[in-house]
Amino acid sequence: MPGPVERALRERRDTGGKALVVYVTGGLGDDWTDTVRAVADAGADVIEIGVPFSDPVMDGPTIQAANDRALGSGATPSSILNQVRDLDAGAPLAVMTYYNIAFRAGLERFAASLAAAGVSGCILPDLPLEETGPWVGAADDAGIETILLAAPTGSDERLARVCARSRGFVYGVGLLGVTGVRSELAASASVIAARLKKLTDLPVLVGVGVGTPEQAVQAAAAGDGVVVGSAVVQRMLDGAGPTGVGELVSRFRAALDGV
Amino acid sequence: MRLSDPTPEGRFGEFGGRYVPETLVPACEGLETAFRAAWADPGFRSRLDGLLADYAGRPSPMTECENLSAELGCRLLLKREDLNHTGSHKINNVLGQALLAQRMGKTRLVAETGAGQHGVATATAAALLDMECCVYMGEVDIRRQELNVFRMQLLGAEVKTAMSGSRTLKDAINEAMRDWVATVEESHYCLGSVMGPHPYPWMVRTFHEVLGHEAREQSEAILGTTPDVVTACVGGGSNAIGIFSGFVDADTELVGVEPAGGAAVGRGVPGVVHGSQSYLMQDEFGQVLEAESISAGLDYPGVGPEHSHLAAIGRARYENVTDAEVVEAFQLLSRTEGIIPALEPAHALAWVSRDRASLAGRSVVLNLSGRGDKDVAQMMDILGGKRA
Numbered sequence: 001m002p003g004p005v006e007r008a009l010r011e012r013r014d015t016g017g018k019a020l021v022v023y024v025t026g027g028l029g030d031d032w033t034d035t036v037r038a039v040a041d042a043g044a045d046v047i048e049i050g051v052p053f054s055d056p057v058m059d060g061p062t063i064q065a066a067n068d069r070a071l072g073s074g075a076t077p078s079s080i081l082n083q084v085r086d087l088d089a090g091a092p093l094a095v096m097t098y099y100n101i102a103f104r105a106g107l108e109r110f111a112a113s114l115a116a117a118g119v120s121g122c123i124l125p126d127l128p129l130e131e132t133g134p135w136v137g138a139a140d141d142a143g144i145e146t147i148l149l150a151a152p153t154g155s156d157e158r159l160a161r162v163c164a165r166s167r168g169f170v171y172g173v174g175l176l177g178v179t180g181v182r183s184e185l186a187a188s189a190s191v192i193a194a195r196l197k198k199l200t201d202l203p204v205l206v207g208v209g210v211g212t213p214e215q216a217v218q219a220a221a222a223g224d225g226v227v228v229g230s231a232v233v234q235r236m237l238d239g240a241g242p243t244g245v246g247e248l249v250s251r252f253r254a255a256l257d258g259v
Numbered sequence: 260m261r262l263s264d265p266t267p268e269g270r271f272g273e274f275g276g277r278y279v280p281e282t283l284v285p286a287c288e289g290l291e292t293a294f295r296a297a298w299a300d301p302g303f304r305s306r307l308d309g310l311l312a313d314y315a316g317r318p319s320p321m322t323e324c325e326n327l328s329a330e331l332g333c334r335l336l337l338k339r340e341d342l343n344h345t346g347s348h349k350i351n352n353v354l355g356q357a358l359l360a361q362r363m364g365k366t367r368l369v370a371e372t373g374a375g376q377h378g379v380a381t382a383t384a385a386a387l388l389d390m391e392c393c394v395y396m397g398e399v400d401i402r403r404q405e406l407n408v409f410r411m412q413l414l415g416a417e418v419k420t421a422m423s424g425s426r427t428l429k430d431a432i433n434e435a436m437r438d439w440v441a442t443v444e445e446s447h448y449c450l451g452s453v454m455g456p457h458p459y460p461w462m463v464r465t466f467h468e469v470l471g472h473e474a475r476e477q478s479e480a481i482l483g484t485t486p487d488v489v490t491a492c493v494g495g496g497s498n499a500i501g502i503f504s505g506f507v508d509a510d511t512e513l514v515g516v517e518p519a520g521g522a523a524v525g526r527g528v529p530g531v532v533h534g535s536q537s538y539l540m541q542d543e544f545g546q547v548l549e550a551e552s553i554s555a556g557l558d559y560p561g562v563g564p565e566h567s568h569l570a571a572i573g574r575a576r577y578e579n580v581t582d583a584e585v586v587e588a589f590q591l592l593s594r595t596e597g598i599i600p601a602l603e604p605a606h607a608l609a610w611v612s613r614d615r616a617s618l619a620g621r622s623v624v625l626n627l628s629g630r631g632d633k634d635v636a637q638m639m640d641i642l643g644g645k646r647a
Contacts, residue, residue: 053545053546054424054546054547055424055429055430055433055532055533055547056433057279057280057433057436057437057440057533058280058437058440060437064423068423068424071546076544077544077545078544099278099531100530100531100532100539100541100545100547101544101545102545103529103530103531103536103545104528104530104541104543104544104545105544105545125280125281126278126279126280126531127278128277128278128279128280128281128283128284129281129284130268130277130284131276131277131278148281149280149281149282150281151280151281151282151284151285152282153281153282153283153284153285153286153443154281154284154285155285158284158285162281173280173281173282176282176440176441176442176443176444177437177440177441178437178440178441
């Protein structure tokens with residue numbers, strides 16, 4: 001039985017659309033929960049809530065800066081999940097954080113805390129396939145969809161195993177590198193999407209290096225949609241507030257809808 | 260008998276593993292395969308042994324400290340890794356990894372450095388083997404180790420400043436890993452300690468076992484038996500695992516010495532950062548704490564997973580010493596033996612000095628993992644030109 005994340009993305013695909021998943025750093029500013037609602041209202045199909053970690057090795061300067069600011073203002077995994085519980089975003093939510101946050105809390109306890117907060121999915125970018133066992137056991141039991149990353153460096157055989165274990169969607173890493181906006185979309189974004197589409201019926205989304213509505217359209221062409229993170233978080237850092245961030249997300253939505 | 264190899268998953272007991280972004284998993288697997296093949300290849304081994312002997316100056320001597328032994332009341336022997344080319348034990352690992360990278364067809368070495376010793380060693384190997392080299396160093400460390408920054412630049416390396424977090428070794432590792440994620444096709448990450456994702460903890464240990472084997476033979480020749488105690492400083496723990504490897508089967512007490520402000524084994528709890536599960540200084544939510552140590556090389560909140568395992572099974576124990584005790588030990592060795600140690604091994608000596616009562620009459624082999632030239636300017640600031 002697919003979970004809420006997978007259902008939302010399949011519904012978008014089944015109606016001929018391209019999916020938009022948007023990342024928002026949890027605890028960044030006093031109005032971040034309003035930003036999450038604005039992002040949902042602007043047409044995001046799923047929203048990733050970043051739970052800041054002190055050593056985010058998969059993230060570039062923008063999300064690092066957002067992490068530091070959120071942590072500096074006292075955000076913790078508990079405080080963020082407490083706010084998420086009362087959020088009522090109107091779109092399925094997935095938490096993105098690093099493995100030590102879950103490990104330190106205790107895997108069962110962390111999975112249960114996500115479920116209790118109304119979170120549907122979880123992404124742990126430093127937890128590769130071989131190390132997922134204990135976590136996915138806990139996540140499956142709690143009904144949490146564990147979304148795995150699939151990288152351009154993986155063989156088809158490896159990508160197939162990643163797809164088989166992923167829930168919700170498969171997160172295709174669009175380039176060799178960490179999160180962040182680039183001036184041009186990497187050619188590898190379309191390549192990884194096409195490779196993954198041949199291997200799975202799960203929704204295939206491409207993220208990392210998708211920074212503009214034009215790049216989103218290009219990146220979504222070969223797959224089922226995109227994940228946009230740093231471009232949105234940069235808006236939050238710039239103080240655009242819920243309205244400004246919602247406006248940016250609307251432009252991504254409109255571009256993907258071809259209007 | 261030797262230290263045991265990790266499981267196929269890279270575990271030493273419950274510790275270790277391979278917690279890296281998916282992008283890097285094939286690179287780690289490829290590295291493991293290449294390392295196994297190279298280590299079994301007599302051609303690779305003889306090339307490495309040749310460089311260790313004729314370029315790095317191995318074997319390093321063992322010095323019996325008669326003056327200091329008399330003062331401390333124990334029999335103190337120093338394994339002189341400070342006399343290696345580039346001034347520390349780091350060259351053992353770097354020559355091995357650089358040769359391996361070349362064999363794998365990589366053209367660029369990426370490294371992190373704390374005190375600069377590993378960065379200098381990597382830049383040296385890159386110069387020797389005509390490879391590109393990029394070293395990440397925290398802004399705080401660049402300030403306190405500017406001599407080593409210039410050394411790396413002289414050797415042709417690019418030194419990049421890590422500005423995030425505590426701006427020390429931990430953050431330099433983050434930046435090096437981010438670089439590697441982006442450049443994995445042409446770059447080899449030349450990790451400087453027995454930490455990180457499998458196969459690094461095991462591979463780096465293997466490259467340092469040479470110093471442990473030498474120390475075993477040398478100490479037995481001097482003492483006529485195995486030493487009572489072997490001690491070394493522990494940040495990530497490469498010099499310590501190197502010397503422990505020579506004595507793990509002997510009736511010898513193994514003592515790692517951590518800085519009080521970075522005592523991962525002493526004060527940490529299990530966690531996962533930088534690719535492996537190990538003891539880690541962290542808060543209740545899993546945020547990694549910033550270490551605070553006088554020594555840039557030990558200014559790290561984690562520790563190599565095999566040390567966590569040795570501590571958990573009780574084969575080694577881990578003490579910690581304060582910055583003030585280290586400053587005393589730094590001067591003590593300089594004054595009594597005419598050997599200026601690096602601040603890192605001065606930690607091990609600080610423990611020997613503090614615990615001299617319990618060590619009375621016993622033989623102690625201390626791994627003098629590096630020389631103190633790099634620390635002289637910092638010590639001038641600390642001591643204000645006065646000598647104790």
